[in-house]
Amino acid sequence: EPEVTQTPSHQVTQMGQEVILRCVPISNHLYFYWYRQILGQKVEFLVSFYNNEISEKSEIFDDQFSVERPDGSNFTLKIRSTKLEDSAMYFCASSLIDRAFFYDYGYTFGSGTRLTVV
Amino acid sequence: KQEVTQIPAALSVPEGENLVLNCSFTDSAIYNLQWFRQDPGKGLTSLLLIQSSQREQTSGRLNASLDKSSGRSTLYIAASQPGDSATYLCAVLFSNQGGKLIFGQGTELSVKP
Numbered sequence: 001e002p003e004v005t006q007t008p009s010h011q012v013t014q015m016g017q018e019v020i021l022r023c024v025p026i027s028n029h030l031y032f033y034w035y036r037q038i039l040g041q042k043v044e045f046l047v048s049f050y051n052n053e054i055s056e057k058s059e060i061f062d063d064q065f066s067v068e069r070p071d072g073s074n075f076t077l078k079i080r081s082t083k084l085e086d087s088a089m090y091f092c093a094s095s096l097i098d099r100a101f102f103y104d105y106g107y108t109f110g111s112g113t114r115l116t117v118v
Numbered sequence: 119k120q121e122v123t124q125i126p127a128a129l130s131v132p133e134g135e136n137l138v139l140n141c142s143f144t145d146s147a148i149y150n151l152q153w154f155r156q157d158p159g160k161g162l163t164s165l166l167l168i169q170s171s172q173r174e175q176t177s178g179r180l181n182a183s184l185d186k187s188s189g190r191s192t193l194y195i196a197a198s199q200p201g202d203s204a205t206y207l208c209a210v211l212f213s214n215q216g217g218k219l220i221f222g223q224g225t226e227l228s229v230k231p
Contacts, residue, residue, distance in 0.1 A: 091161060112160070114159070
């Protein structure tokens with residue numbers, strides 16, 4: 001079964017440092033997402049990406065965050081200057097949506113990157 | 119504001135019991151609803167996807183139903199096993215939210231041997 005792959009699985013960083021979280025979505029999927037889950041809280045949406053641009057972002061996704069698809073396979077989330085409150089599990093997801101027939105095949109999530117800011 | 123709520127927050131049952139997890143959502147205009155399983159500290163594993171035109175989906179011992187008009191979905195687990203212990207998350211793709219899934223807070227299930 002195709003998988004979404006995320007690296008690293010754990011990352012510890014000092015406050016104020018930049019981090020890049022990496023994801024390899026499923027190869028024939030066209031939509032890519034980042035979600036995060038702060039310990040004990042709901043999974044919450046950060047950003048969606050389609051056709052090499054952001055299609056939607058949440059209020060959490062401020063100027064400290066950016067996403068990029070640097071090549072045909074990787075999808076990255078960069079946090080420029082990490083804060084303590086950025087500590088969370090970050091999930092990458094991808095989906096295949098047939099917009100002509102309004103059919104969504106559902107999301108596939110990666111196993112997550114646990115980011116700890118100290 | 120569109121929200122997804124799951125009840126109960128936690129559930130403990132003896133092995134072999136059939137059980138039902140509940141999910142409710144505030145707007146009937148949805149594309150689909152997806153149930154996920156999350157093991158402690160791990161990622162989200164998709165269990166079942168129900169499109170808005172469907173009433174239920176089945177996979178093995180799992181059966182998910184959808185009633186859009188009442189804003190409810192249930193996940194039925196038959197003959198529960200200790201390996202079913204995990205947190206179960208319901209996520210809704212509302213029609214006016216682009217591709218953004220809205221998650222419930224989850225039901226933490228513990229199946230005792």
